[in-house]
Amino acid sequence: KESNMDLRKKTELIVIHCAATKASMDIGASEIKRWHVDDNGWDDIGYHYIVKRDGTVEVGRPEAFQGAHAPAVNSKSIGICLVGGMADDGGAENNFTLQQFLALKDLIKRLIMTNSNIQEIVGHCDIQENKKDCPGFNLKEWLFKEDIKCG
Numbered sequence: 001k002e003s004n005m006d007l008r009k010k011t012e013l014i015v016i017h018c019a020a021t022k023a024s025m026d027i028g029a030s031e032i033k034r035w036h037v038d039d040n041g042w043d044d045i046g047y048h049y050i051v052k053r054d055g056t057v058e059v060g061r062p063e064a065f066q067g068a069h070a071p072a073v074n075s076k077s078i079g080i081c082l083v084g085g086m087a088d089d090g091g092a093e094n095n096f097t098l099q100q101f102l103a104l105k106d107l108i109k110r111l112i113m114t115n116s117n118i119q120e121i122v123g124h125c126d127i128q129e130n131k132k133d134c135p136g137f138n139l140k141e142w143l144f145k146e147d148i149k150c151g
Contacts, residue, residue: 005043008066011115013077014108014150015070017047017124018085018136023095027083029058042068047081049107055099057107072127078111078118080104085136092133105146112150121150 021027033045045060046068052058060081061067069079082100087093112118121143124134143149 006066007064008075008077010076010117011078012117012119013073014111014118014121015073015077015079015124015127016104016121016135016139017069017079017081018096018134019050019081019083020086020092020134020136021083022086022088023053023084023093024088025083026053028052028056029060032081033060036068044068047079049078049080051080051082051100051103051107053083053097053100055097055103057103070124070127078115080107082135085134092136094137096137101142105148108148112148118150121148 019027019032029045029050032047032050036042036045047060048063048067050058050060063078066074067077067079068074069081070077082096082104084095084100085092087095108121121139123139124131
């Protein structure tokens with residue numbers, strides 16, 4: 001059970017996730033919070049930021065607190081979740097919108113400016129073996145193409 005709402009002592013990583021939802025599901029922080037709190041029994045939504053299909057960035061768990069999104073690095077990371085990532089057949093799919101990618105780029109750049117210790121931006125798949133399809137697109141390639149660097 002994830003129940004500690006501890007302040008995060010350091011911020012070295014940004015972890016990118018997908019909600020594993022179909023393109024037709026236009027959800028946001030309130031629905032994800034309900035899944036995390038009601039279904040998982042957590043104290044709050046696990047992610048710090050949610051990027052909706054229209055590019056709206058919603059605040060989830062307050063940034064100062066430790067998230068609940070990637071057990072190995074929760075104590076030193078900020079979690080961002082893009083709504084989408086699942087095909088209609090239930091497989092992984094890069095079905096994110098241009099607005100989402102633009103919002104993600106702006107959010108990452110802001111986080112890098114306000115958290116000088118961020119060393120790396122990783123996908124959930126990079127740090128958790130059983131999440132091979134998350135975030136649902138090639139993050140490293142996208143970061144390179146967008147010239148987003150940290151550390």
